[in-house]
Amino acid sequence: MVTAFGRYLWLHSNNRLIYKTWNLKRLHLHSASVINKEMALRQHGLQIFQAAINAVLPQNMMKKNISIEGDRLMIQNQCFPVHKNVSLVGFGKAVLGMAAVMEEILGDHLLQGAISIPLGIQRILCEAGKEDMLLKPNTKIQAMEGARHNLPDENALKAANTIRHLVEGLAADDLLFVLISGGGSALLPAPIPPITLEEKQYVTKQLAAKGATIQELNTVRKMLSVLKGGGLARAAYPAQVVSLIMSDIIGDNLEFIASGPTVLNLQSKDDCHKILSKYNLLLSMPESVKEVLSQSSMKVDKEEIQTFAHVCNFIVGSNAVALEEAKHKSESLGYNTYVLSTAVSGDVRTVAKLYSLLIRYAYSVLAAASSKYVHVSKLKDEILQMVVNLELPDFQLDGCLKLLEEAQSSKKSICLLAGGETTVQLQGKGKGGRNQELALHVALELHSAKSKFPQDLLTKHEVIFLTAGTDGQDGPTEAAGAFAYCELVDKAFAEGLNTEDFVNNNDSFTFFNKFNNGMDQIVTGLTNTNVMDVQAIIIQYNEI
Structure with missing residues (x-):
């Protein structure tokens, strides 16, 4: 567990965020009011994030969808008889x-x-x-730990073999529950x-x-x-299979959730070849991989489809559920709130440009009365083009515009929420993750665009x-x-940290670990759930 001074720590014991005491003498901030504003924004952001996680904690999601008499x-209004004939397997972070x-x-x-x-x-x-x-002391469920740092390892392989052995021993009158969540592939x-x-x-x-x-x-996995691509369901046949899934x-x-172990695989090895060719990896594959991919694949026929008639799959948790609860929390904190998308994906560099444009767009709407900063139409066109390029079909910019216009007249603070999962192209040897890397890129984008923000508007928000x-x-x-904001790059430079150097080395974790006494790094510990990522743009109106 990271313990750098000033870091936030999630305490599972009471599901509250506890903030370590900030040694204000060591923080290079201009005034007590600035400190309070920054603290408030971080606190609100973390409370909103916490609400999203709480909404999709296993005990909340499972009890909401499942009951027994x-x-x-009963699972989502579908009935399954049980007569002391139930087996259970599962894999994933939740x-x-x-x-x-x-x-x-x-x-x-x-x-x-x-x-x-x-x-x-x-x-x-x-x-x-x-x-x-936690399981009961006298549990009938064998719990096996593995996949350190979310990577497959020998312990995870042993667990997979144990699960395979269990399901292969089931008969037609058995009922198998399969619990699946993010991290299930590893x-x-x-x-x-x-x-x-x-x-x-x-x-x-x-x-x-x-x-x-x-x-x-x-697809390749x-x-x-x-066991993936329907392999687990085939191994369990003819037992009734019921999958309960937390979607990531x-x-x-x-x-695609945990590579679909209970779903008929409709993709082919040709699809695999295309993906490997796309990234110029086909020739560099191990000989064993080439051998497996060269074998003729079975076509999906009527008999194969009929085999999966014994399977029922239910989604019991998702990013949309998490964002809806985050929205409720944000509104309770006094923000005008809008959910932009549950499907934000793409390279972090491109997604960072999108979020930077959104922040500039929000400012431009809030400052629409000022002749110095009326670029709403141009920024909107740029955002819409980027949404098309990133292929984000559910992105709701019009609703965002309406909310911003209301905030302009009411002078209320706003919160724009989104979720999804980005990707990172590795070019360095540093330590990081897609969220910390995205935060760093957003900070760099905001720094580059800082001259385009009028100072009077920055003072007001x-x-x-x-x-x-x-x-x-x-x-x-x-x-x-992690968090990002307009002043981050300048503050980092004052501390002797060149943000671009860390980005170029994919070393975002090290950066946030060193910068600002670690205050901008979010540390929760394992949450025991996983429905992708949550993003929030929080713009707080300041009374002048």
Whole structure:
């Protein structure tokens, strides 16, 4: 756990954000009022982020969607009879909490279970006093930890083999619950022989380094895996399979959540070849991978489709649910709030330009009465073009404009929310994650555009940008995300830190760890949930 002075720490014991005492003598801030304003914005941002996470905690989502009366289990108005014939498997960052709820709901109907969960999650929750997220002492569910830093490892492979062995032993009168959440791909690695775990890891790392989307990564993973791409459901046949899914995929496409272990794979090895060719990786693949991809793939026929008639998939949590609760929290704090999109994706550099334009756009609307800063139409056209380029079909700019116009007359503060998952193209050897990298790029974009903000308007408004992962783990780091704002680059330079150097080395974690006593880095610890990322633009109106 990162412990740099001034850092925020999420305490699971009471689901509140506790702020470490700030040593104001060490902070180079201009006045007490500035300190209070910055503290308030960060506090509000973190409270909004916390609300998003709370909305999709396993115990909240599961109990909202599932109930039992006698031997009738109801899931989203669909009934499943249970007669002490239930087995349970699961894999993902939210699965421990999901399993704890299912264990409570099913009672004696549950016969056996096996779950693959992140390394250290049980200890973290135990130390935080979160007993409601832990299995019972006399549990029938075997919990196996692995996938350090969200990467497949030998422990995760052993867990996958245990899960495979369990489901292969089921019969037609058995009922299998499959719990799936973000991080499930790394926690269920079972490569097709002769591919080794290391070789599959190599393929995944090469694609990620090239900036491949999660959909592209999962397309390749499925073709190299025994259990992904419907493999788990086939292994469990003829048992009834019911999957309960926390989505970490834009659009909630079941094929791509944890690489679709209970969903019929409609993609082909030709799709795999196209993705590897797109990133110039086809020739550099291990020979075992080339061998598997060269084998003729089975076509999806009527018999294969019929085989999946024993499967029911339910989404019980998503980014949209998290953002809706974040919106309610933001409004309760006095902000005019709007959800822009639940599908923000693309390279962090491009997405950072979008958010910088949005902040400039918000300022231009708020300053529309000023002849010095009327560029609303031009900025709107730039944003719309960028939305098209990024292929964000649900982006709601018109609703944002209406909200900003209302804020201009009412002088109320505003909060613009969005969610999704960005990608990073690696070019350095630093330590970071997509959210911290996005925050750094937003800071650089705002710094470049600073001259275009009229000083009188900057005086009237405080702005801060937040981006963080709902799982609490931004890449292979201990942070969830970070804040950005107009003055960040200048303040960093005053501390002897060149922001561009850290960006060029993909070293965002190190930057935020060093900068501003760590106050702009968001550290939550593992949250035991995962529905992608949350972003917020908070613009607070200051009484002059």
